[in-house]
Amino acid sequence: SYYSDTLAGNPTASGEPYDPAALTAAHRTLPFGTRVRVTRLDDERSVEVRINDRGPFGRRDRIIDLSRAAAERLGMIRAGVIRVRIEVLELP
Numbered sequence: 001s002y003y004s005d006t007l008a009g010n011p012t013a014s015g016e017p018y019d020p021a022a023l024t025a026a027h028r029t030l031p032f033g034t035r036v037r038v039t040r041l042d043d044e045r046s047v048e049v050r051i052n053d054r055g056p057f058g059r060r061d062r063i064i065d066l067s068r069a070a071a072e073r074l075g076m077i078r079a080g081v082i083r084v085r086i087e088v089l090e091l092p
Contacts, residue, residue, distance in 0.1 A: 001062055001081045002071035012053035020068035026053035027064055033092030038064060040074050041083040047073040048089065 003026075007018045014032040018024075030036065030051045039046040047070045056062040064086055066074070076082045 001056060001059075002066040002068055002076065005068060013055075014052045016052050018053070018067070022067055023047060023049045023070050023073075024052045024067045025049040025064050025070060026055035027051045027086075028054060028056075030088070031092055034088060035090040036064075037087045037089055038066065038070065038074065038084050039087070040076070041085060043075075045074050 003018060003020065005020050008020050009017045012018055012026070025036070025038070027034070027036070032052055034051040035048060036051065037046050037048050049066065049070050053065070056065045062081070064084065071077055074082065
């Protein structure tokens with residue numbers, strides 16, 4: 001899933017304000033600053049993001065929440081939720 005634009009400017013768990021134009025994401029356990037590749041399972045489009053928040057919460061079947069910019073790169077704005085895999089590229 002991805003963040004609503006209404007959250008723009010609100011602080012993330014890392015203290016950074018949420019920027020819809022940044023390539024960032026929320027993950028439950030990965031350290032802040034971790035760089036990950038998120039890949040759509042249906043067409044293999046991918047985007048690299050930096051973890052700067054915690055979540056997603058409430059839905060155990062969701063593994064990552066993306067910024068709007070990252071969601072746009074994956075072409076998931078209309079669907080809202082897609083199946084992805086994540087690959088850790090670099091730990092802080």
